Amino acid sequence: MDSRQINIGGVPEHFNLAWYLGLKNGEYKAENINLRWHDYHGGTGQMCKALRDGSIDMAVILTEGIVKDIIAGNPSKIVQTFTKSPLIWGIHVAAKSKFKTLEDIKGTRAAISRYGSGSHLMAYVNAQNNGWNLEKDLKFEVIKNLDGAVEGLTNGDADYFMWEKFTTKPLVDDGTFRRIGNCPSPWPCFVIAVRNEFLKSNKDDVKTILDIVNSTTSEFKHIPSIDRTIANRYGQELEDVQEWLSLTEWSQELIDEKTLTKVQNQLFDLNIIDEKWKYDDLVYKL
CATH class of the missing domain: 3.40.190.10 (Periplasmic binding protein-like II)
Structure with missing residues (x-):
């Protein structure tokens, strides 16, 4: 059986090293998933556009940005929190x-x-x-x-x-x-979002992808010399990386209703969104 190419986007930053490690180790290929990572130097706005036009199927994206864009008509859903600490x-x-x-x-x-x-x-x-x-x-x-x-x-x-x-x-x-x-940021910073159309027919693949990345993030801080790897790869000072690691927590769960309500309330108060949506219209529970 041929594996179909699945495109995922994210910022080329240390937060996303877990994806790179899984790809480098061939973990997605082993599950017959041809996952292609795309770096988005322009960040969340650029990824929202890519989800809308179908050039990526999934994105590791800022919570506030994707919530705003889903309400503005981006046909995607949040399937998981990726980083639960604030940015x-x-x-x-x-x-x-x-x-x-x-x-x-x-x-x-x-x-x-x-x-x-x-x-x-x-x-x-x-x-x-x-x-x-x-x-x-x-x-x-x-x-x-x-x-x-x-x-x-x-x-x-x-x-x-x-x-x-x-x-x-x-x-x-x-x-x-x-x-x-x-x-x-007053909320968990990164979530994983997937286009609705892709989600409809590829639930199992999405679930497998999340399982693989989650097994990496759940033990990320214990990977031998991970601090040095990050410092070298992203041109950072070792002590800055160590501080960042101490402040950062990954998540393997779906963002909860209370958190999304808080995000929406704040975006609404700032006039960034003009309506609030029901939890189930923003997320998809796999």
Whole structure:
């Protein structure tokens, strides 16, 4: 029997190493699954588009981004939480800029990868946390990805940029960015989403894929010298990787109703979604 190609997308970051390890070890092939990983440097907004147009079947994607996009018409469902700890978003400015505090960037231009992406939605969360006026104090400049942010902030086309703190740490260390604050996501950061149409006819394959990745994530922290592997592969300092590992928890469960209600309430309060959906319309229990 021929194995059909299944396409999955995610960010090329340390969070997703478990997928790479399973692919490298041939674990999916052994179950007759031809899983192809696609890196999305543009993050959640870019993956939402790829799920919609069918170029990927599955995505490891930010919770807030996929919830917003499903409500906006993306025909996909959440099948599992992938990382249950929050994402720690660093708030970055160009190293040479005059901005020193969060108050200094109020009303300035946030660099975002795309509208509807994590960098866009979390700018609202940060604004709300700091008591800013969501109408007046938020402005956006689309920069596509991390490289675009480096260019945009350095050239002064945008003023600040929110991105996962550990991914951007090398740019803080080398004097490209300065980090002026952190903003943890108020919910588990990554979920796994699957296109409805694909899910209908490939439930068993999806379940097998989840079982394989879950067996890796459940013992991820105990893989010998995993900290060194991550440091080398992602150009990170060993102590940063160790801190990240200590803060990060994976999940092998479906996101619960209470958590999704919290996400929806916050997105609704920020005017990012204009209606809230029933739990069963957002998730699929395998």
